[in-house]
Amino acid sequence: MDIKGQMSLEFIIMVGLILVIVLSVASAFGDDIELTQAMGAARSGAINGANMNSFAFYPETAFNNYTSQNPSLINPSNVKIIEINYKNYGYNATYNKTRIQIRITASTPSVKNSDDRNSIGDRINFYVRKSICESFGTSNLTNKLYNPVLSNRYIFTTADVKWV
Numbered sequence: 001m002d003i004k005g006q007m008s009l010e011f012i013i014m015v016g017l018i019l020v021i022v023l024s025v026a027s028a029f030g031d032d033i034e035l036t037q038a039m040g041a042a043r044s045g046a047i048n049g050a051n052m053n054s055f056a057f058y059p060e061t062a063f064n065n066y067t068s069q070n071p072s073l074i075n076p077s078n079v080k081i082i083e084i085n086y087k088n089y090g091y092n093a094t095y096n097k098t099r100i101q102i103r104i105t106a107s108t109p110s111v112k113n114s115d116d117r118n119s120i121g122d123r124i125n126f127y128v129r130k131s132i133c134e135s136f137g138t139s140n141l142t143n144k145l146y147n148p149v150l151s152n153r154y155i156f157t158t159a160d161v162k163w164v
Contacts, residue, residue, distance in 0.1 A: 034153055035086075035100070038132050042156075043084055045131025046104050049124035050079040069115075077110045079120060082164060095148075095155045102128060103159040121161030132156050 083105040092099040104124055111117055129146035133139050136151045149156040 034151055037135055038100070038151060038154065038156060039084065039086065039102075041131040041135035042086075042102050042104075042128045043081075045128035046081045046084055046106075046124055048131065049127030050081055050106065050120075052123060052127070077108055077120075079106055079108045079111075079124075081106050081124075092155055095150065097150065097153060097155045099155050099157065101157050101159050103162060104128065105162045105164060107164050117163050118160070121163070124161055125158040128158055129156065 081104060084102065085105075086100050086102045089099040089101060091097075104121070106121070106124065108117065108120065111120065126145065129142075129149050132149045132151075133142060133146045136149070138150050139146070141150045142148060147157065
């Protein structure tokens with residue numbers, strides 16, 4: 001029998017120690033979960049942006065612009081997302097968050113003109129940023145181009161699409 005209450009004291013110490021360990025590990029996993037959520041949203045946005053080009057589906061102003069400046073973009077083209085990665089640029093004092101830059105690597109053999117590829121890349125990057133912004137519900141913290149995108153711990157930007 002436990003007359004002096006020593007087992008209860010040991011139990012309380014063990015539970016307290018486990019609680020401290022769980023809380024310290026949970027904060028480390030919180031950063032990883034947020035970054036994983038953003039990269040999943042980036043993947044979804046990149047695919048959506050590539051599909052918009054594949055369907056040749058544009059708002060009226062973009063269609064009019066492409067008709068005069070980039071006529072080859074009016075026709076559907078096949079864009080394949082090859083890779084999505086990110087680079088951590090460390091702490092940004094302006095936003096008090098860690099800056100992450102996302103880079104998309106894509107391929108489109110049917111579009112050879114670099115200006116046309118830049119237009120497609122801009123659309124892909126727009127949908128990447130928009131998808132991340134919608135994922136975190138922070139559209140009120142950014143501009144109409146969703147640049148930059150903010151989350152609790154990070155500020156997300158996109159680099160020009162790399163074409164292979």
